[in-house]
Amino acid sequence: MQLCLSSSARRWAAAAAMIAVAAAYSTFATCRLLADHFAHSSDERTLRRAIRLDPGSAEHRYILAIHQLSQQTPSSAVSWLQSAAFLNPHSARIWVDLAAAEQLLGDSAGETTALNRALAVDPRSPQIAWQAANLFLAQGLVDDAMKQFHTVLENDPPLTWPALTTAWKIHPDVDSILDGVVPPAANAAFLQFLLSKNETTAAAKVWDKMFSQEQPVPRNDLMGYERYLFVHQEVSQASRVWQQAAKMSDLAAYQPSPENLLVNGDFSLPILNGGFDWVHQPVDGVAIALDPRETHSGSRSLRITLDGEGFADVGLSQLVAVQPNSWYEFSGFYKAKDMDGAGDMQFAVYDSLRGTPLLISGGLKDADFWKSVTGSFVTPAETLLVRVQLIRVPAGRPIRGKLWIDGLRLVQSGMERP
Numbered sequence: 001m002q003l004c005l006s007s008s009a010r011r012w013a014a015a016a017a018m019i020a021v022a023a024a025y026s027t028f029a030t031c032r033l034l035a036d037h038f039a040h041s042s043d044e045r046t047l048r049r050a051i052r053l054d055p056g057s058a059e060h061r062y063i064l065a066i067h068q069l070s071q072q073t074p075s076s077a078v079s080w081l082q083s084a085a086f087l088n089p090h091s092a093r094i095w096v097d098l099a100a101a102e103q104l105l106g107d108s109a110g111e112t113t114a115l116n117r118a119l120a121v122d123p124r125s126p127q128i129a130w131q132a133a134n135l136f137l138a139q140g141l142v143d144d145a146m147k148q149f150h151t152v153l154e155n156d157p158p159l160t161w162p163a164l165t166t167a168w169k170i171h172p173d174v175d176s177i178l179d180g181v182v183p184p185a186a187n188a189a190f191l192q193f194l195l196s197k198n199e200t201t202a203a204a205k206v207w208d209k210m211f212s213q214e215q216p217v218p219r220n221d222l223m224g225y226e227r228y229l230f231v232h233q234e235v236s237q238a239s240r241v242w243q244q245a246a247k248m249s250d251l252a253a254y255q256p257s258p259e260n261l262l263v264n265g266d267f268s269l270p271i272l273n274g275g276f277d278w279v280h281q282p283v284d285g286v287a288i289a290l291d292p293r294e295t296h297s298g299s300r301s302l303r304i305t306l307d308g309e310g311f312a313d314v315g316l317s318q319l320v321a322v323q324p325n326s327w328y329e330f331s332g333f334y335k336a337k338d339m340d341g342a343g344d345m346q347f348a349v350y351d352s353l354r355g356t357p358l359l360i361s362g363g364l365k366d367a368d369f370w371k372s373v374t375g376s377f378v379t380p381a382e383t384l385l386v387r388v389q390l391i392r393v394p395a396g397r398p399i400r401g402k403l404w405i406d407g408l409r410l411v412q413s414g415m416e417r418p
Helices: 006-036 044-051 059-069 074-087 092-104 108-121 124-137 142-155 157-170 174-178 184-196 200-212 219-231 235-248
Strands: 285-293 301-308 313-321 324-338 345-353 357-360 368-379 383-393 399-416
Touching: 059 074, 074 092, 074 108, 092 108, 092 124, 092 219, 108 124, 124 142, 124 157, 124 301, 124 383, 142 157, 142 174, 142 184, 157 301, 174 184, 184 200, 184 219, 200 313, 219 235, 235 313, 285 324, 301 313, 324 345, 324 383, 345 368, 345 399, 357 368, 357 383, 383 399
Parallel strands: none
Antiparallel strands: 285 301, 301 399, 313 383, 324 368, 324 399, 345 357, 345 383
16 A cells, blocks of 8 residues: 655654654664663662663573672572573573572472573583583482583583593593593593593503594604603503504504514604603703714614713613513614713613613724624513613713714514523
8 A cells, every 4th residue: 555645744644653663763772772781780770770671681681690699699590590591491501500590599300490401402512511510410410410521521622621520520430431421532631631640540441442443642642641651660551552553643663573672773763752762851962963964774863962061871762661581682883973081972771660770882982984882681570661872981071072873773582581
């Protein structure tokens, strides 16, 4: 139908109607703006004014309820949260805070109903799951809480450690937590958590599950686990983990073999600085670098530049798992130039756990050609791990010069000690 404004009366009527609509909209918008402004107040009377100005806002009622909870008046907060949930039943945040308020009032039935509504609205939110888990724990519903910790661990790395801490405190059973709480993506974090608690046996079970699931393991995590195992003298587990890491951490090239128990003995691979590869700790007066211009066994050697005093070794070592009561043969090649100082540099093999020397080689004196160095030793009955390194004899005396080493080998001779 077409509106005709031919007469003056009709034009005035239409104009008045438009003005009324505009005024109503202006009043509504003004009320909304004032309500939003008042909602940012920390004064309860002002917050109530915001609700009166915009009675259909669930958010304003929610804000007032949270303020009342902070003032420790949960009975008042519950009614506002209930009305907020009625106005916006799709807000998981409102439902979970209503559950918390019901808990404060001791209303377990109301709390459970609100929690279930929150999880129905947003079943995958880690923040909602975290709050729900803690509320379930307060009710003694451990299984329900563990399900929510699983959701947290699947979706929120920042909450991973608190979730693991709480789950382990409530139910410190590694098999149960692995099966029902920790998703595969959180296995590495669970391993690190158990190491921090010195739970050696439990950590081994987590590693076994990671291996069975063929999970990639970052090398930093692997090296941390190996350090832990060395400190706790878990040599057998350390060796097994390193072997399994051939696939899990792409370390197939770093595996010992019967032909050479030393890893990367020709320095053709990058030094990993951990595990069963070479470890380098900086030492004043010693500079170490890979040198492709001087080689004997492979594509490069290790160059060691010496110019200082006060050190007992060059800061380079490697741990090797061995058998007790067995003979071992060590060999290698070196070149030396401009060596000056009392005494020599020498290869040494120590019982890593006890620090007792098993082999001290002859001195590495000036040699402008690749020269061999050899030695043999027998492992005592209690020795499972040895450390190979390059030492200064006598320790602490000044020395300068350059030394290259290459083709280092350690093999078991096959003869057991009588």
